Amino acid sequence: MSARPVTTEDLLPFPLVPEGTTAKDIDDAVSLPMExxxxxxxxxxxxxxxxxxxxxxxxxTITVSQGIGTWGVNNPVGWGFAIVxxxxxxxxxxxxxxxxxxxxxxxxxxxxxxxxxxxxxxxFAVLCAVQFPVLHTGRPWLAIYWMVPYPNHNNLWTNFRSPxxxxxxxxxxxxxxxxxxxxxxxxxxxxxxxxxxxxPLRKFIYGLLSLGWNGSNRAWSHYERAYGxxxxxxxxxxxxxxxxxxxxxxxxxxxxxxxxxxPPYFVAGAILSGFxxxxxxxxxxxxxxxxxxxxxxxxxxxxxxxxxxxxLMVGYAYASEFFVAWYSGVLYEKYVFLNRAMGxxxxxxxSMVTCNVFVPQLLWFKKFRRNPWLMVPIVILVNVxxxxxxxxxxxTSLHRDYLPAAWGMYHPTWVxxxxxxxxxxxxxxxxxxxxxxxxxxxVSELKGAVLQKHAGAHHE
Amino acid sequence: xxxxxxxxGTVGLVDDLSGTIPSKPKLGDKLLEGKQEKxxxxxLFDDPHALVKAAEKVxxxxxxxxxxxxxxxxxxxxxxxxxxxxxxxxIALSLGFTGAALALLMQYWMSAVSYPVHIGGKPLFSWxxxxxxxxxxxxxxxxxxxxxxGLWMCKLGRWHSPLHDSGVMxxxxxxxxxxxxxxxxxxxxDGARSLLDEAGCTDVRDLFEDVDDGxxx
Numbered sequence: 001m002s003a004r005p006v007t008t009e010d011l012l013p014f015p016l017v018p019e020g021t022t023a024k025d026i027d028d029a030v031s032l033p034m035e036x037x038x039x040x041x042x043x044x045x046x047x048x049x050x051x052x053x054x055x056x057x058x059x060x061t062i063t064v065s066q067g068i069g070t071w072g073v074n075n076p077v078g079w080g081f082a083i084v085x086x087x088x089x090x091x092x093x094x095x096x097x098x099x100x101x102x103x104x105x106x107x108x109x110x111x112x113x114x115x116x117x118x119x120x121x122x123x124f125a126v127l128c129a130v131q132f133p134v135l136h137t138g139r140p141w142l143a144i145y146w147m148v149p150y151p152n153h154n155n156l157w158t159n160f161r162s163p164x165x166x167x168x169x170x171x172x173x174x175x176x177x178x179x180x181x182x183x184x185x186x187x188x189x190x191x192x193x194x195x196x197x198x199x200p201l202r203k204f205i206y207g208l209l210s211l212g213w214n215g216s217n218r219a220w221s222h223y224e225r226a227y228g229x230x231x232x233x234x235x236x237x238x239x240x241x242x243x244x245x246x247x248x249x250x251x252x253x254x255x256x257x258x259x260x261x262x263p264p265y266f267v268a269g270a271i272l273s274g275f276x277x278x279x280x281x282x283x284x285x286x287x288x289x290x291x292x293x294x295x296x297x298x299x300x301x302x303x304x305x306x307x308x309x310x311x312l313m314v315g316y317a318y319a320s321e322f323f324v325a326w327y328s329g330v331l332y333e334k335y336v337f338l339n340r341a342m343g344x345x346x347x348x349x350x351s352m353v354t355c356n357v358f359v360p361q362l363l364w365f366k367k368f369r370r371n372p373w374l375m376v377p378i379v380i381l382v383n384v385x386x387x388x389x390x391x392x393x394x395x396t397s398l399h400r401d402y403l404p405a406a407w408g409m410y411h412p413t414w415v416x417x418x419x420x421x422x423x424x425x426x427x428x429x430x431x432x433x434x435x436x437x438x439x440x441x442x443v444s445e446l447k448g449a450v451l452q453k454h455a456g457a458h459h460e
Numbered sequence: 461x462x463x464x465x466x467x468x469g470t471v472g473l474v475d476d477l478s479g480t481i482p483s484k485p486k487l488g489d490k491l492l493e494g495k496q497e498k499x500x501x502x503x504l505f506d507d508p509h510a511l512v513k514a515a516e517k518v519x520x521x522x523x524x525x526x527x528x529x530x531x532x533x534x535x536x537x538x539x540x541x542x543x544x545x546x547x548x549x550x551i552a553l554s555l556g557f558t559g560a561a562l563a564l565l566m567q568y569w570m571s572a573v574s575y576p577v578h579i580g581g582k583p584l585f586s587w588x589x590x591x592x593x594x595x596x597x598x599x600x601x602x603x604x605x606x607x608x609x610g611l612w613m614c615k616l617g618r619w620h621s622p623l624h625d626s627g628v629m630x631x632x633x634x635x636x637x638x639x640x641x642x643x644x645x646x647x648x649x650d651g652a653r654s655l656l657d658e659a660g661c662t663d664v665r666d667l668f669e670d671v672d673d674g675x676x677x
Contacts, residue, residue, distance in 0.1 A: 023531065023635030149570060157570035161589040169596040177603040184607065187616070192531075195630040211616035214623050215632050217528040219614035221538045225546040226610040230603065233556070237599045244592055447635070448532030452508065 016110065016450055018293055023447050026294070030189075030441045031196055033289045038436060041288050046432045052425020059418035060135065068138050070415045077398045077410035082132040084390040085420055087245055088273070089129035089427075090171065091266075091386060093178070094238055095274020096122025100181060101234035104227075110302055112446045113295045116189075116439065117285065118278045119182040124430040125277075126175045128423045133167070135419070163247035170244040177237055181230050184223075187213050189439040242266045249393065256336035256397035259324065265317040272310035272356065273386035276379040279303050283372045283379075285435055294441055297370045304369040307382065311360035314389075318353060332402055340396045344409065348392050355385025496668040499622050500642040501653045503661035504631065508534045511637040514659035515540040518639065521655060525645035529623060529638040548613055552605035559601025563594045622669040640667060 017026070038046070062070055073080040096118035103111040137143045147168045149158045158165050190210035197203040213219070243263035250262040279300060286295045325337040340349045359381045362368045368375060400407045434440070505511045511528060518526055519542045528537060564587075571577075572584035611617055623629040623638070632638050639661070641652050656664045 027634050149566070155575050157575055160567045160571055160593060161586060163592075166592040166596075169593045173596040173600040173603075177599060180603050180607050184610070188532075192633040195633040207619060211611070212619040212621060213614075213616065214621040214629060215529040215531060215638075216614070217530060217534070217537050217541060218543065219616070220530065220533040221543050222546045222548050222610055222613040224533050225548050226552075226606050229549045229552055229606050233599050233602050233606075236595075240592070240595060240599075247592075444532040448534075451635075452532070452535060 016113065016294075016296075016446065021293070021450065023451060026441075026443060026447055026450070027192065027196070029291060029294055030439050030443050031193065033435055034193060034437060034439065035196070039288070042432065042436065045284075045288070046429070049425050049428035049432055052422055053429045054422075054425070055418050056422025056425050059415050059422055060131075062415055063135050063419070064140060068136065070413060072410055072412040072416050074408075074410075076401070076406050076408045077395055079394050079398065080410055081412050081416040081420055082136040083248075084387065084394055085423060086129050086132040087266075087390045087394075088387050089125045089132075089423065090174075090242065090245055091270035091273045091390075092277045092383075093122040093125035093129065093174075093274065094242060094267070094270035095278045096120070096125070097174075097178060097181075097234050097238040098271055098274065099278070100185070101231040101238065104231040105235060109449045110299060112449050113299055113441055114278065114282055114303070115445070116182075116185065116442045117282055118274075119178065119185065120434045120438075120440075121274075121278060121281060121431065122178045123175070123182055124427050124434075125274075126171065126178060127430070128427050130171060130175065131423065131426070132419070163244065163251045166244045167248060170241045174237060174241045177230075177234060181234055184227060184230060185442055185445075186438065187211060188215070188223075188444040189442060191215070192443055193439060239267055242270045249397075254397050254401055255330070255332040256325075256340070256393070259321065261317060261320060261324070265314070265321075268310050268313040268317065269356075269386055269389060272307060272314055272360075273383055275303050275307045275310065276382035276386070279307070279375060280379045280383070281431060283376055285431075285440065287372070289435065289440070291441070294446070297372070300372065300375065301366075301369040304363045304375060307379075308360055308363040311356060311363075311382070315353075315357035318357065336397055336400070339400055340392055343396065343400070345392065345396050345399070348388050349396070352385050352388040352392050355381040356389060359385070496625060496670055498643065498666055499669045500640055500644075500648075500667040501656065502623070502626065502628055502641075502665055502667045503639045503653075503656035503659070504628065504663040504665070505637040505639070505661060506635075508537075508637055510660055511639060512536050512540045514639055514656065514661060517659045518641070518655065521647065523641065523645055523647055525642040525648075527640050527642075529629075529632045529640065531633055531635055531637075534637070546613070548606065548609050551609045552602050555605030555609075556598045556602030559605075560594050560598035562601075563597030564590060567593060620670075622667050625670045626665065626668045628665065628667075 033042075068082075071080060071082065073082070099111050099118040100115045100122075104115075134140045134143050137146060145152075147158070147165075149160075158168075187210055190206050191213035194203055194206035194210050197206055243266065246262035246266035249257035250259060252258060282295055282303075283300065286292050322337050322341075325333040328334075340346070359378055362378060363375075368378065395410050399410055503514065505514065508530065511530070512534065515528055515537060519540065528534075528541060530537070567590040568585050571586075571590075576584050578584075621629065623632060623640075628636075628638060639656065639659075641648070641655065653664045
């Protein structure tokens with residue numbers, strides 16, 4: 001028996017595109033949103049997002065001009081919505097890196113059709129996330145002085161033993177690396193956009209951005225190694241970023257925070273919320289731009305399976321936290337967890353458990369995994385739940401810690417709410433501009449995975 | 461070497477080198493303002509498998525100055541072209557380790573030398589606390605190193621290519637596979653295109669490059 005070499009096709013759980021799809025079909029489908037005037041649906045979504053972005057700008061202006069006294073943060077809850085939103089948005093971003101790096105290393109070729117969306121989403125989510133700690137400094141225009149070690153008149157340096165300083169390095173590295181990874185993947189597709197462009201201005205801009213890529217195989221051979229190396233370093237990076245975020249809590253001695261389960265628990269939660277957001281964005285965009293044949297229901301099904309798995313991990317973490325609090329015998333730990341489930345913020349706790357653990361159980365049913373309109377409510381609820389998870393962790397631990405005399409409640413203000421809602425405007429505005437002006441699917445990668453089935457067998 | 465120069469003339473469209481002049485140039489069409497010189501031949505294939513076969517022939521004939529241009533990385537083409545492993549990861553990772561060393565050195569110097577703060581006799585160089593930033597700087601330097609090394613090795617940032625000047629790039633970006641034999645090679649002769657014919661290529665064209673016209677695109 002002559003052994004047939006393993007081809008890309010053998011590794012696919014389902015066909016990536018319908019039988020008989022040609023390279024031109026893929027080029028046309030992906031380029032359509034970039035080359036045609038935006039549709040009505042796009043304009044409606046874009047105006048809505050711009051409206052939310054306006055809300056964001058107004059509240060940023062209020063915060064910057066009047067100070068964070070306009071927020072609900074006070075003693076004892078000094079970290080309110082801002083830090084909740086920071087952790088929430090960073091978590092959303094993690095799915096993008098997971099899809100582009102980790103699934104790449106595992107040779108999950110189905111990721112091709114959604115990787116670009118997800119990477120762009122990472123970038124925009126990180127951008128939303130960094131707004132909050134920077135605003136939280138109160139004087140954002142001075143933030144750089146406090147965050148970055150720079151030679152100054154007093155010879156003072158930042159505290160490298162503080163997880164907050166680790167965050168500065170982790171998040172800025174994450175943002176930079178995500179951008180470079182995304183741009184690296186875009187280069188061959190920008191070259192395609194350049195070569196398809198009719199208008200000289202489009203040709204010039206895409207030509208400039210594609211850096212003169214001409215598909216040379218001498219370049220491809222370096223490019224592929226570069227991409228692989230990027231995936232290899234982005235994988236530990238993504239795990240480190242949310243671990244470092246969790247150190248902000250775990251390295252403190254506040255009951256409910258000081259626990260070793262936090263890094264993996266945060267990473268699992270990040271993947272759950274990130275996949276929920278990718279699924280939401282993908283469902284809406286494939287409908288908006290008629291990409292149903294490239295981003296199929298099978299893609300959605302695989303993403304939903306990952307969501308189900310991470311929802312179970314998150315549920316396990318919730319249970320394990322409770323068990324360890326009881327098993328530790330520490331009075332304060334036990335109280336914090338009972339207070340979470342039965343105290344004044346019990347509604348937040350049970351919203352979190354319902355949305356993150358119970359609702360995703362529907363994904364055991366194939367129908368919910370494959371029908372876009374059934375999964376949309378699920379993924380929205382998961383995002384609500386994941387936001388509440390961070391709210392519960394931050395607010396319930398702070399509002400009642402060791403000394404009952406220092407207990408208090410946290411009351412967010414309209415500015416807090418406006419910034420949270422408005423940050424979605426920033427996110428979706430950027431997403432919609434991205435789908436309008438850049439190739440939303442990694443065309444060269446998809447063509448490689450689809451058209452190579454005959455050539456793949458040829459090796460020395 | 462003795463580069464053959466062919467003057468094509470001052471009119472005509474890039475996409476059309478056969479001699480017929482379309483009636484009216486459209487917006488976006490690039491007119492040949494100056495001269496073009498012949499820099500090689502290009503063979504276009506529809507099947508990546510055929511390209512790999514042809515590449516093996518060219519490699520075995522001993523060519524050095526030649527390249528394949530493909531819309532996506534073709535499996536087995538690196539071997540067929542006789543390309544070795546890319547050195548890119550070695551360079552990028554060395555930069556990464558340099559970044560990590562610098563980050564550790566920076567934290568040591570700032571915490572233990574420049575402004576030591578004594579707190580309860582705790583060590584000034586508390587290295588476990590310096591691990592996260594050291595790691596992040598390793599990743600950042602590796603990533604930046606990968607991109608910069610990649611730009612250099614892939615010869616990016618050179619916006620001008622004979623494939624554009626000869627009007628074959630659009631086909632290559634979409635779905636065709638090109639093999640370019642450069643006139644710079646020692647084996648170059650006017651019969652070079654017969655090598656491509658023998659390799660089964662049915663679409664062999666001359667490759668032209670604009671003589672510098674001062675434009676970057």
